[in-house]
Amino acid sequence: MPAARRKSSKPNAFYAQSGGVTSVINASAAGVIEACRRSRGRIGNLYAGRDGIVGALTEDLIDTGKESAADVRALRWTPSGAFGSARYKLKDLDKDRAKYERLIEVFRAHDIRYFFYNGGNDSMDTAHKVSQIGDQMGYHVTCVGVPKTVDNDLPVTDCCPGFGSVAKYVAVSTREAGLDVASMARTSTKVFILEVMGRHAGWIAAAGGLAGRGRGEPPHIILFPEIPFDREAFLARVRDSVGKDGYCVVVASEGVQDAEGRFLADMGTRDAFGHVQLGGVAPTLAAMVKEAHGYKYHWALADYLQRAARHIASKVDVEQAYAVGKAAVELALAGRNAVMPVIVRKSSSPYRWTIGSAPIEAVANQEKKVPRHYITADGFGITAAGRRYLQPLIEGEAYPPYKHGLPRYVTLRKARVRRRLKTDFVI
Amino acid sequence: MPAARRKSSKPNAFYAQSGGVTSVINASAAGVIEACRRSRGRIGNLYAGRDGIVGALTEDLIDTGKESAADVRALRWTPSGAFGSARYKLKDLDKDRAKYERLIEVFRAHDIRYFFYNGGNDSMDTAHKVSQIGDQMGYHVTCVGVPKTVDNDLPVTDCCPGFGSVAKYVAVSTREAGLDVASMARTSTKVFILEVMGRHAGWIAAAGGLAGRGRGEPPHIILFPEIPFDREAFLARVRDSVGKDGYCVVVASEGVQDAEGRFLADMGTRDAFGHVQLGGVAPTLAAMVKEAHGYKYHWALADYLQRAARHIASKVDVEQAYAVGKAAVELALAGRNAVMPVIVRKSSSPYRWTIGSAPIEAVANQEKKVPRHYITADGFGITAAGRRYLQPLIEGEAYPPYKHGLPRYVTLRKARVRRRLKTDFVI
Numbered sequence: 001m002p003a004a005r006r007k008s009s010k011p012n013a014f015y016a017q018s019g020g021v022t023s024v025i026n027a028s029a030a031g032v033i034e035a036c037r038r039s040r041g042r043i044g045n046l047y048a049g050r051d052g053i054v055g056a057l058t059e060d061l062i063d064t065g066k067e068s069a070a071d072v073r074a075l076r077w078t079p080s081g082a083f084g085s086a087r088y089k090l091k092d093l094d095k096d097r098a099k100y101e102r103l104i105e106v107f108r109a110h111d112i113r114y115f116f117y118n119g120g121n122d123s124m125d126t127a128h129k130v131s132q133i134g135d136q137m138g139y140h141v142t143c144v145g146v147p148k149t150v151d152n153d154l155p156v157t158d159c160c161p162g163f164g165s166v167a168k169y170v171a172v173s174t175r176e177a178g179l180d181v182a183s184m185a186r187t188s189t190k191v192f193i194l195e196v197m198g199r200h201a202g203w204i205a206a207a208g209g210l211a212g213r214g215r216g217e218p219p220h221i222i223l224f225p226e227i228p229f230d231r232e233a234f235l236a237r238v239r240d241s242v243g244k245d246g247y248c249v250v251v252a253s254e255g256v257q258d259a260e261g262r263f264l265a266d267m268g269t270r271d272a273f274g275h276v277q278l279g280g281v282a283p284t285l286a287a288m289v290k291e292a293h294g295y296k297y298h299w300a301l302a303d304y305l306q307r308a309a310r311h312i313a314s315k316v317d318v319e320q321a322y323a324v325g326k327a328a329v330e331l332a333l334a335g336r337n338a339v340m341p342v343i344v345r346k347s348s349s350p351y352r353w354t355i356g357s358a359p360i361e362a363v364a365n366q367e368k369k370v371p372r373h374y375i376t377a378d379g380f381g382i383t384a385a386g387r388r389y390l391q392p393l394i395e396g397e398a399y400p401p402y403k404h405g406l407p408r409y410v411t412l413r414k415a416r417v418r419r420r421l422k423t424d425f426v427i
Numbered sequence: 428m429p430a431a432r433r434k435s436s437k438p439n440a441f442y443a444q445s446g447g448v449t450s451v452i453n454a455s456a457a458g459v460i461e462a463c464r465r466s467r468g469r470i471g472n473l474y475a476g477r478d479g480i481v482g483a484l485t486e487d488l489i490d491t492g493k494e495s496a497a498d499v500r501a502l503r504w505t506p507s508g509a510f511g512s513a514r515y516k517l518k519d520l521d522k523d524r525a526k527y528e529r530l531i532e533v534f535r536a537h538d539i540r541y542f543f544y545n546g547g548n549d550s551m552d553t554a555h556k557v558s559q560i561g562d563q564m565g566y567h568v569t570c571v572g573v574p575k576t577v578d579n580d581l582p583v584t585d586c587c588p589g590f591g592s593v594a595k596y597v598a599v600s601t602r603e604a605g606l607d608v609a610s611m612a613r614t615s616t617k618v619f620i621l622e623v624m625g626r627h628a629g630w631i632a633a634a635g636g637l638a639g640r641g642r643g644e645p646p647h648i649i650l651f652p653e654i655p656f657d658r659e660a661f662l663a664r665v666r667d668s669v670g671k672d673g674y675c676v677v678v679a680s681e682g683v684q685d686a687e688g689r690f691l692a693d694m695g696t697r698d699a700f701g702h703v704q705l706g707g708v709a710p711t712l713a714a715m716v717k718e719a720h721g722y723k724y725h726w727a728l729a730d731y732l733q734r735a736a737r738h739i740a741s742k743v744d745v746e747q748a749y750a751v752g753k754a755a756v757e758l759a760l761a762g763r764n765a766v767m768p769v770i771v772r773k774s775s776s777p778y779r780w781t782i783g784s785a786p787i788e789a790v791a792n793q794e795k796k797v798p799r800h801y802i803t804a805d806g807f808g809i810t811a812a813g814r815r816y817l818q819p820l821i822e823g824e825a826y827p828p829y830k831h832g833l834p835r836y837v838t839l840r841k842a843r844v845r846r847r848l849k850t851d852f853v854i
Binding site for chain 2: 078085088168179189211298395406407
């Protein structure tokens with residue numbers, strides 16, 4: 001195959017999705033793919049890992065060159081991980097050296113000199129280590145991170161692609177459910193609790209605060225992991241809201257914990273077999289309210305619906321997700337290694353942003369929590385400063401096209417690249 | 428006030444929202460209000476009950492004439508009950524006679540001769556009784572029902588306004604969450620369960636089936652209240668799906684019950700205080716799967732989010748909701764009493780419908796379940812016939828306008844009508 005050989009005289013690139021997926025991570029993939037296609041003079045093939053880094057370890061690579069331009073374009077409005085993602089953390093170099101070496105071996109076999117890793121804190125740590133071990137093994141790989149996490153907990157970057165759309169979903173859902181409860185409260189449900197994601201940081205719960213602007217508008221209470229849960233204060237506030245407004249809407253982070261750091265979710269419900277049931281903050285709070293006040297309650301657990309809800313994505317978020325993918329390729333081609341494009345806020349009102357960059361080392365394994373001054377003094381709401389930060393991130397709608405009443409999400413061909421190594425690798 | 432007196436020489440009308448609200452019940456309200464405004468020559472004022480029928484009993488009436496044309500128009504895209512709804516069932520005439528008489532007393536005091544009642548089975552029963560007692564008391568009231576229920580369980584009408592939008596929400600959410608799980612299943616969650624509304628009829632769960640078309644596309648399993656739950660068959664199907672497709676998405680009705688008619692929700696989880704926790708079908712199923720197969724699972728409980736989700740309403744549903752409101756006024760003015768406008772399907776493909784009418788007696792207290800031939804032989808999916816019925820109801824998008832990233836939902840003035848009765852009524 002002389003043609004193929006010639007093609008591979010230019011170094012190839014590798015892209016992988018990592019960790020929990022979002023409704024816009026594929027927009028980042030589109031940014032990476034389209035930027036690589038525009039740089040054909042300098043990048044040969046762009047391969048993607050089937051199921052993330054697992055695809056690299058098992059030499060299960062997808063040839064993105066086989067995807068049509070229309071399908072790549074459709075990634076901008078298709079949620080989830082189109083190439084498959086993985087929860088698969090590589091540990092320290094000394095503990096997982098064989099895996100890192102295997103990665104380099106696969107990269108070498110396929111002449112991969114660029115590694116774009118689309119993930120959160122853990123993934124940035126991995127990308128950093130791959131860049132180190134490549135050099136140790138005499139095979140230089142340019143490693144560039146592509147930020148992604150609904151949790152919005154990466155440092156340095158002003159916000160994280162994936163968060164804005166979850167924030168919009170939670171704000172819209174809170175407004176809608178709030179209207180529902182308000183209209184029924186006189187004779188029916190008085191307390192409604194929406195449990196949202198965010199095990200360690202309350203960014204998603206905070207976004208629920210955008211649903212209302214005036215006093216008495218839902219949500220009446222937000223519960224953050226950053227604020228130790230105070231049962232008495234919570235119950236008193238529920239009673240006050242029902243007394244004043246006739247009802248009470250609560251947005252609770254799954255990571256709510258008491259002053260001793262015990263997760264409410266772990267104290268709460270038990271399943272039919274007596275196991276502690278995770279995702280149990282909402283029913284635990286509901287039971288508490290029922291016990292103390294006797295109010296009729298309802299609760300919802302959005303779970304994956306919130307992070308998959310591309311139908312109500314934030315336009316700003318989609319644009320930023322695409323931009324960081326594109327910027328990652330540009331940084332790599334500019335010779336930058338072990339860096340990650342970040343979103344830099346130039347102003348909040350009007351909202352203006354640009355793309356900068358940061359060393360992945362500064363991002364790896366760090367967590368950015370909701371700062372105290374974004375949370376009201378009583379711990380149950382967001383301040384004007386918090387609102388100023390959050391508001392621009394949910395701006396704009398970016399509807400997918402529909403057919404027969406359903407979004408037209410794309411399924412890629414995912415053509416397998418012929419293996420070149422004799423050895424298998426069992427993950 | 429001679430002007431007001433002159434105005435009230437034409438009979439007035441009363442509109443009330445009843446039972447669980449929907450994302451399009453206000454579109455029906457807009458239909459009623461705009462039709463009354465076009466009939467000013469024959470209908471004086473249109474009053475609405477604050478919190479539904481409770482507003483009539485307590486003589487707490489809202490003057491819809493004080494709402495601007497723009498605000499009434501905005502009802503078409505505002506979810507929940509804009510005037511307030513109520514879970515307040517009037518019992519039989521002999522048991523609750525005092526309440527029925529009070530209703531007629533209030534109607535007489537305000538010269539109300541038309542009663543438009545926007546609700547489900549129970550409400551049609553009430554409307555029917557009001558028409559009877561009025562005549563017994565020598566005060567004729569024309570009572571017309573306006574159908575509404577997310578449960579889609581009213582007989583005679585082909586479908587119920589409110590259902591199509593929940594159906595669209597559930598189908599879209601199932602498709603989105605399905606993509607999410609598919610992309611993570613290799614190293615993470617393998618089973619995802621979405622619990623949806625429908626205590627007695629599985630229409631909403633059935634709508635989840637629209638998310639996929641081909642074999643292996645989610646949902647892999649639908650659980651209907653109409654099909655007795657078979658633990659072994661369910662667990663075997665979960666194992667098969669995970670084996671073949673790598674994952675399994677389940678849409679489960681809250682009304683799933685076993686062969687003895689016991690609700691799964693009642694056997695399931697207990698809260699922190701040991702109380703049986705309702706809305707517990709999904710965690711019960713998840714625990715079952717974990718116990719039998721050890722698969723990692725996630726589950727979501729959409730609860731009010733599904734019926735309030737105006738942001739993803741079905742265009743067909745919005746149009747039908749408006750049409751039944753408008754038709755109710757037209758029926759009343761045509762002298763029809765104790766009737767309800769119904770949706771008549773002329774053809775499924777292309778979808779064509781029109782508005783007919785039925786005696787409310789035929790609708791009152793009846794429940795329409797999912798017919799057996801809409802459900803596959805194995806009980807876990809929908810047939811081509813079921814799909815043919817459901818598909819048109821989710822067609823078309825009808826997005827609300829947005830401002831600052833959130834839907835612009837209207838809050839009405841809800842101006843109080845001056846009371847004319849001396850007596851209070853405690854509900």
